[in-house]
Amino acid sequence: MTKTIRGVLDALYFACGILAALCLVAILVLIVLQMVARWTGEVFSGAPDYAGYAMAAASFLAFAHALNRGAHIRVAILLVNVPPKARRWVEVWCFAIGTALAWYFVYYGVRFVYWSWKFNDVSQGTDATPLWIPQSAMLFGAFVFALALTDHLLALFTDGHHRIVDNVVEQSHGE
Template sequence: MTAIRKTLDFLYLASGVAAALCLIAILGLIVAQMVARWTGEIFPGAPDYAGYAMAAASFLAFANALNRGAHIRVSILLNAVTAKTRRALEIWCFAIAAAVAWYFTYYAYWFVYWSWKFNEVSQGQDATALWMPQSVMVIGGALMAIALTDNLFAVIFKGDHRIVRETVEDSFEG
């Protein structure tokens, strides 16, 4: 396995782990807010931080979910056509998806840049500089764009994508 392949697989896995940690952070924030209410204290900004963590979890999970077959793909059509037509359809789909993901990432970067440049802060009690939680959107979008491009190149040069579906039966096999 090449260094690039190992690096990409590590990035996809690390983004999935980071997304899972964001979900754990949401749980921690909710529990902390419940405890604060029970004790009569105030935890300012907890809903805002939970929202940032939810957005981070969503965007960071994109690339990992793609390579694990968790994204919705219309495979009924792909299974009904010949192998040559299937390959052409997959190239077309991955090319469109990669172009959209790169387009999103490009404009998301500028969105974050201008938030930083104008020193925008959230309107909630936390008054967080918005470029910080928005940066995770750019990172997740870029990882998704890289994953889609990676799969596009795999279909073009190797004839098949790198998406591996994990099923419940796989968990019980030896």
């Protein structure tokens, strides 16, 4: 059963990474369409707003995937200089704080999206997009990130190590 859960979680993190990449492609398409519209004398209203929504969605959707790939900045200078037993507890402490903050954000994000939906809050642009729609994409990404942090925290307790892959190639460029 744990292999099934592990497979579902890994697939979810990867799918969020793909969705984040698609959001970046959407930003590119929106910018190119806006440029073409300007060159032809047309108006593509709302393009900057939609690009902003896609950027927020891309950022939050990529968090969990980036965490699993070791692309987040971690304070390794402390972790490599402590004994292995102490390192485990420092990592537990860091993941516990990160997990608590992420779930705190999700809790208030749910309330924020709910009230935007309830009051029918719309964007200030001419497109008048209901704001709960782009906020929901951000909230989903934050939820998956909180889930990933919880996953790694539980792995620290059960296995003694997290499941973050060390990104050795990226780390070597800074040395």
